[in-house]
Amino acid sequence: LSYLWSDTVCVVGVIPNHGVSLVDYPDWMEFDTIAAPGNTYSFEWQMKNPLSMESLETLVRFYFTPNTSSAPREGEIVFEAGGKKATHVVKQEGLNETTIFSDARNLHQMLVKANYDGRENDFGFLSLMLMMDARGMDLVTDPTDYDWFSGAQRYEDQREDYVYTRMYWNTFYNIISTTNAEIERCKAIDYYTKDYSPLVLFYLAQAHTLRAFSYFYLAQLYQQTYVGNEDQPCVPIVTYENQYEYYTTGIPRSTVREVYDYILQDLDRSVGLLDNAPVSIPKGCINKATVLAIRARVNMVMNRWEQAYDDANNVIKMGEYSPYSKVQLTDTKHPFAEISHSSWIWGIRNVSDETASRSLRSWAAHMNSFMPGYPSVGAWRKISKRLFDSISSSDIRRRWFLDENGTSKNLNQSELQYVDSVSMPAYTQVKFGYLENEPGEGNFQVDVPLIRVEEMHYICAEAKAMMGDMAEALNLLVDFVFRYRDTSFRRFRPQNVDELLDEIWRQRRLEFWGEGISYFDLQRMKRPVDRRGAGFQPEYVFNIPAGDPIRIYQLPGNIFHYNPSLVQNPGYTMPQPVEDKDLQLFGTCSYTYT
Numbered sequence: 340l341s342y343l344w345s346d347t348v349c350v351v352g353v354i355p356n357h358g359v360s361l362v363d364y365p366d367w368m369e370f371d372t373i374a375a376p377g378n379t380y381s382f383e384w385q386m387k388n389p390l391s392m393e394s395l396e397t398l399v400r401f402y403f404t405p406n407t408s409s410a411p412r413e414g415e416i417v418f419e420a421g422g423k424k425a426t427h428v429v430k431q432e433g434l435n436e437t438t439i440f441s442d443a444r445n446l447h448q449m450l451v452k453a454n455y456d457g458r459e460n461d462f463g464f465l466s467l468m469l470m471m472d473a474r475g476m477d478l479v480t481d482p483t484d485y486d487w488f489s490g491a492q493r494y495e496d497q498r499e500d501y502v503y504t505r506m507y508w509n510t511f512y513n514i515i516s517t518t519n520a521e522i523e524r525c526k527a528i529d530y531y532t533k534d535y536s537p538l539v540l541f542y543l544a545q546a547h548t549l550r551a552f553s554y555f556y557l558a559q560l561y562q563q564t565y566v567g568n569e570d571q572p573c574v575p576i577v578t579y580e581n582q583y584e585y586y587t588t589g590i591p592r593s594t595v596r597e598v599y600d601y602i603l604q605d606l607d608r609s610v611g612l613l614d615n616a617p618v619s620i621p622k623g624c625i626n627k628a629t630v631l632a633i634r635a636r637v638n639m640v641m642n643r644w645e646q647a648y649d650d651a652n653n654v655i656k657m658g659e660y661s662p663y664s665k666v667q668l669t670d671t672k673h674p675f676a677e678i679s680h681s682s683w684i685w686g687i688r689n690v691s692d693e694t695a696s697r698s699l700r701s702w703a704a705h706m707n708s709f710m711p712g713y714p715s716v717g718a719w720r721k722i723s724k725r726l727f728d729s730i731s732s733s734d735i736r737r738r739w740f741l742d743e744n745g746t747s748k749n750l751n752q753s754e755l756q757y758v759d760s761v762s763m764p765a766y767t768q769v770k771f772g773y774l775e776n777e778p779g780e781g782n783f784q785v786d787v788p789l790i791r792v793e794e795m796h797y798i799c800a801e802a803k804a805m806m807g808d809m810a811e812a813l814n815l816l817v818d819f820v821f822r823y824r825d826t827s828f829r830r831f832r833p834q835n836v837d838e839l840l841d842e843i844w845r846q847r848r849l850e851f852w853g854e855g856i857s858y859f860d861l862q863r864m865k866r867p868v869d870r871r872g873a874g875f876q877p878e879y880v881f882n883i884p885a886g887d888p889i890r891i892y893q894l895p896g897n898i899f900h901y902n903p904s905l906v907q908n909p910g911y912t913m914p915q916p917v918e919d920k921d922l923q924l925f926g927t928c929s930y931t932y933t
């Protein structure tokens with residue numbers, strides 16, 4: 340029996356157990372006995388004779404004191420009956436970097452944990468990223484039986500009886516439940532040691548940040564954006580203390596303001612924990628830059644522009660991360676497939692096992708154009724033609740997509756041959772790399788970016804513009820884009836702040852295409868989902884205004900059975916296709932690039 344440093348209880352079943360006695364157990368454990376479920380007689384008998392365990396069937400619970408030493412410890416649990424002994428060796432890992440980092444990675448893996456067997460579009464938060472991009476106006480997929488995300492593109496996924504709303508709700512509340520429990524376990528450490536190890540502080544920061552991250556996305560999925568909706572019902576705040584009530588009598592939805600205050604409270608706490616946890620944090624775990632970057636996103640949604648700028652600028656000033664250079668984006672074979680790149684602040688590190696490397700239930704199987712997944716049989720992920728046409732010929736990001744002639748300067752000869760062999764359509768993305776030598780071969784084992792440092796530069800520019808410092812905002816934007824993406828951008832001169840904000844938005848759409856950001860930008864900026872001129876099939880061409888009830892999800896219908904205190908989001912009308920015709924590029928913007 341092997342347990343982690345933070346485990347507090349294990350259960351050993353004794354079957355059959357007539358005349359069984361507990362002979363010995365380690366002095367760093369305590370125990371009690373409970374009857375097996377439904378065994379009322381045993382339970383009543385044990386309450387009178389707890390040590391003899393003379394009953395039909397018994398479960399013995401052993402409680403650990405957390406192992407705060409760096410070394411593992413080992414002991415024996417010994418039972419005896421009829422002169423024969425049964426011995427169980429119990430091991431508990433120590434509090435050291437190996438076990439802590441292993442625990443942290445287990446927490447992070449919940450972001451990619453599936454909810455339902457057999458659904459190949461169910462791979463946790465990464466499913467949500469792709470689903471939200473499909474809801475927007477920049478990722479285009481033609482109708483096909485192989486597109487598992489067509490429900491989002493059609494705007495059918497938000498219904499209370501649809502599996503997707505249950506998937507997202509379960510994904511995030513499972514993380515919340517787990518992090519609540521882990522935070523309580525760390526409190527037990529304090530009870531026994533009266534002091535927190537730096538490793539425990541690090542682990543606590545993982546739990547608080549993942550909990551805040553989960554509430555942040557729940558808030559954006561199940562209610563309109565923060566500004567103007569502060570007092571609207573959001574989602575329930577489930578804590579360790581009220582979780583039993585949540586699953587029995589139920590608790591109501593907290594307001595948007597209450598949920599965001601709770602998110603900031605967790606993130607603020609994480610920053611403080613990491614300030615006092617001087618451990619060398621491996622890539623893929625949450626460090627201080629990760630927390631500041633998430634908090635910058637939260638502050639943007641709340642229109643706390645000064646705080647958003649400070650958080651994003653502090654990440655940049657750390658000097659630990661650098662944007663992809665033009666050389667990296669042209670000469671590096673797999674720039675968006677490996678977490679080791681200095682651009683990545685946080686990402687999902689894939690693992691080499693059956694699920695991650697060969698299963699069609701993965702992000703890469705649905706997104707990557709050069710792997711034998713769903714795109715290769717027709718579910719190609721394409722950029723909006725309207726957005727692609729706005730990209731300057733000198734912009735390095737134009738190479739992330741096939742042009743109107745079905746080619747890209749970033750592709751080598753074997754990749755071009757593959758494009759031709761599978762009839763890959765124009766505007767298909769070739770941004771996300773693969774880790775095999777030849778296209779069309781191998782597995783789906785790639786890392787996936789969650790936050791890149793480039794986003795911090797765009798946040799700084801937008802925040803300065805919203806604070807009224809247009810000159811500094813323009814300077815930040817032009818310097819960044821000219822240096823890292825487009826040499827012609829130094830000629831950009833907006834006429835007013837609206838044009839500047841439109842351009843920052845366009846830059847974000849290009850930079851983070853396919854990374855699960857664009858739809859949430861539409862929400863927080865209160866912009867319509869306008870698919871005209873993008874290349875969608877006629878039945879998918881919508882122009883959905885900001886604030887429309889269909890832009891958010893209904894709460895999953897099944898949760899009302901155990902939580903009758905909840906109130907459903909208002910009903911909605913399914914969007915109707917609109918006439919598709921050429922439009923001015925971006926509303927008030929009149930400039931073009933040549």
